[in-house]
Amino acid sequence: MQTKMALTVILMLSLSSCGNSNPDQISNYTTGDSKDSLHVSDGIVKTVRGKELFEQRCIACHGLSGNYRNNNAADLQLSRIDSMSIATTIRNGRGAMPLFSKDALPDSDVAQLELYVKTLRKN
Ligand code: HEC
Numbered sequence: 702m703q704t705k706m707a708l709t710v711i712l713m714l715s716l717s718s719c720g721n722s723n724p725d726q727i728s729n730y731t732t733g734d735s736k737d738s739l740h741v742s743d744g745i746v747k748t749v750r751g752k753e754l755f756e757q758r759c760i761a762c763h764g765l766s767g768n769y770r771n772n773n774a775a776d777l778q779l780s781r782i783d784s785m786s787i788a789t790t791i792r793n794g795r796g797a798m799p800l801f802s803k804d805a806l807p808d809s810d811v812a813q814l815e816l817y818v819k820t821l822r823k824n
Contacts, residue, residue, distance in 0.1 A: 739816070751817025754810055758801065767821035772797045778823045784815045 740747045756765070763769055767777030774797070782790070788811050794800030806814070 745820050746816045747820060748813045748816045750810070751813035751815075751820075754806070754814055755817050758806070759814075762798070767818070774798065777818055777821045780818070780822065784819075787815045787818055788812075 755763075760769070762771045762774035763777050764771065768779075770776055790798065791801050791806065791811050791814060801811075
């Protein structure tokens with residue numbers, strides 16, 4: 702219980718530091734679980750849960766920054782596919798990329814990953 706409280710405080714602190722000096726550009730909402738909090742800053746949605754999932758499931762091939770290209774993985778910094786295609790790729794797999802079933806990643810997790818994958822893009 703105390704650990705959970707401490708974790709929540711740490712998350713809140715780290716979330717509040719994800720803002721920038723112009724509070725007008727930042728809006729955020731929470732879905733109840735502080736880990737699902739989304740921040741919009743300069744038009745980019747940041748998701749703590751999506752980052753956590755990506756680091757658990759995806760970096761072996763895509764790397765922390767998305768451009769590792771292990772196993773010939775697609776470079777997620779250059780990827781421009783839409784959210785639906787990202788979800789389909791996660792659900793069905795593609796080439797050397799394994800599929801992730803609903804048991805492995807529920808729809809809510811796939812939604813967080815869709816958002817997170819887009820934050821890795823470089824213009
Ligand atoms: C075992 C290695 C591996 C893992 C783990 C993996 N991927 Fe991939 N990923 C690939 C490969 C390889 C491709 C390219 C597939 C192809 O087109 O042949 C790819 C393609 C993609 C694409 C398509 C990009 C585009 O523009 O076409 C997305 C999005 C993606 N991966 C996201 C993820 C996410 C999110 C996870 C974690 C849930 C993940 N991948 C885990 C290997 C992996």
